[in-house]
Amino acid sequence: MIRVSLTLLVFIYLFLFLTAVFGLWIWFEWKRQRREKLAVRNRIRCTICAFEFEDNTETQLPRCPRCGSLNERFKFRTL
Numbered sequence: 001m002i003r004v005s006l007t008l009l010v011f012i013y014l015f016l017f018l019t020a021v022f023g024l025w026i027w028f029e030w031k032r033q034r035r036e037k038l039a040v041r042n043r044i045r046c047t048i049c050a051f052e053f054e055d056n057t058e059t060q061l062p063r064c065p066r067c068g069s070l071n072e073r074f075k076f077r078t079l
């Protein structure tokens with residue numbers, strides 16, 4: 001039988017618990033960022049009228065549905 005002091009037992013319990021919580025936190029945060037990145041992948045903001053729209057085509061210069069100007073594909077940023 002392995003003899004372990006109560007202090008060491010509490011330390012092991014806290015270490016395992018905090019490691020699990022930290023691991024789950026990292027995992028959920030990674031999933032959230034991935035989901036957010038996928039959501040804004042095809043979103044474009046017009047440089048003339050600041051209208052945001054989705055464009056799923058592969059065209060180099062998508063046309064704004066509101067003002068009709070051509071826009072370059074910049075990486076969309078969220079706050």
Ligand SMILES: [Zn+2]
Binds near residue numbers: 064066067
């Ligand atoms: Zn526009």
